[in-house]
Amino acid sequence: MTHEREITEPVDLCRSDGALDPAAVGWSRTPVHRANLRGWGRTKRWEYWCVTTPTHLVALTVSDLDFLALNSLYFLEYGSGGREFEVGSIVPFGRGVRLPETVAGATGGADVVVGPARPTGGRVRVEIRHEDGGTRLRARCLTPGRLPVEVDLLVTRPEGHESLSVVVPWSRRRFQYTSKQTALPAAGQVRIGDEILKFGDDEESWAVLDHGRGRWPRTVDWNWGAASGRTDGHTVGLQFGGRWTAGTGSTENALCVDGRLSKIGEELDWRWSRTDPLAPWTLRTPASDQVDLTFTPFHNRSTRTEAALLSNRTDQCFGHYDGRVRTADGAEIAVRRLLGWAEDVHMRW
Incomplete structure (x- = not known):
């Protein structure tokens, strides 16, 4: 399935001078x-973190980019007229x-808490805490319409x-360590004003984590796709x-x-259309039959940012995957x- 080396023991990402350790x-x-x-x-x-149900999702971000930090909460309710806010x-x-x-x-990691306990305006409180058996995600903010969100x-x-x-190594001084965790069961609720939206009771609810630590080039482009759920038993x-x-x-x-x-x-x-991100995407392994999928979006979370040190163009499309995949044992x-997303990102940071 891969030529890459599997690491089974704890390892430091960097040497003492800050360069990437080849052992990592x-x-x-x-x-x-x-x-x-x-x-x-x-x-x-x-x-x-992004947690999905068949009808709505919530995503929480805590990031430190050195010259600034960005903490955010994103909510999407699917379908025509569904609510969306960030x-x-x-x-x-x-x-x-x-x-x-x-x-x-x-387990064994530190908790993270950012933002004021009672956020106002555009501020947001995010908590990522360890509990026995899992991770507790809490957040609090006001919607653009000033409804409280919990x-x-x-x-x-x-x-x-x-x-x-x-670990993805561009060079000794530019590299990224990422932990992508999919198909994690989730349960709880999101309260918007007086309304409570359930996660994980009668409907499937799945969490995906993107944990990232690295030293990046000034400009980079990427695709990312993820999905979680039950299919084919x-x-x-x-x-x-x-x-x-x-x-x-x-x-x-x-x-x-x-x-x-x-x-x-x-x-x-x-394969996708930059001019029409909501058109179907295809993802395939060109030299094998491991992945042959079509992704059909139903919503595009489009972001465009131009600032002194930061330029971002993101099309994160939510939708469904169909096709087939083959595991390592055949x-x-x-x-x-299968509910998930696919994104096209250009970043200057």
Whole structure:
């Protein structure tokens, strides 16, 4: 499935001078890297959680980009007329935002709390805390219409559930460690004003984590796709990346089927329309039959930012995956309407 080296023991990401340690380059089924980053200006750290149901989703972000921090809450209710809002706080120089060297809120990792306890205006409170069996996600803010919002979700990690952690090396001084965790059960609620929206009671609810720590080039482009749910009698998590890993010898491509990870060493062939992101996308492994999927979006979260130090163009499309995938042991899984997203991003930071 892959030519990449599997890492099974704890390892530091960096040497004492801040350069990438060659011993850290590889992938693992559980997070084993300690992101002991050095230096300022090109260092990027973040925790991004997205929790979906068949009818709505919520995403929480805590990020430290050195020259600023961005903490945000995004909510989407699917369908015509569904609610959508995002509340984000920009913190100059990341004051008060400290992300740990390991996954926040995980076993053995530090908790993260940012923002005021009673946020007003465009500010947001985000809490990522460890609890027995999982991670508690809490958030609080006001909608643009000044309705109070409260998020309280518990993401559980079934025993033995595997995820993809990988180091992507552009050079000794530019590299990224990412842990992508899919198909994690979640339960709880989001309160908007007097209305309570349930997660995980009568409907499936799944969480995906994007944990990132690295030292990045000034400009980069990437694709990211993920999905979680039940299909063909299995619990399936899809994790795909593109463009930013090309030429590094590493990919962030993997399948998680019933908690077991299949690492994919091929770069995927991504096809989509930049002028019409809501047109169907295709994702395939060009040299094998491991991935053959069509992604059909129903909503585009489009972001355009132009600031002195930051330029961002993001089309994050939510929709469904259909097609087939093949695991490392040769099992073919039919993918039918698996809920997730695919995105096209250009970033200057």
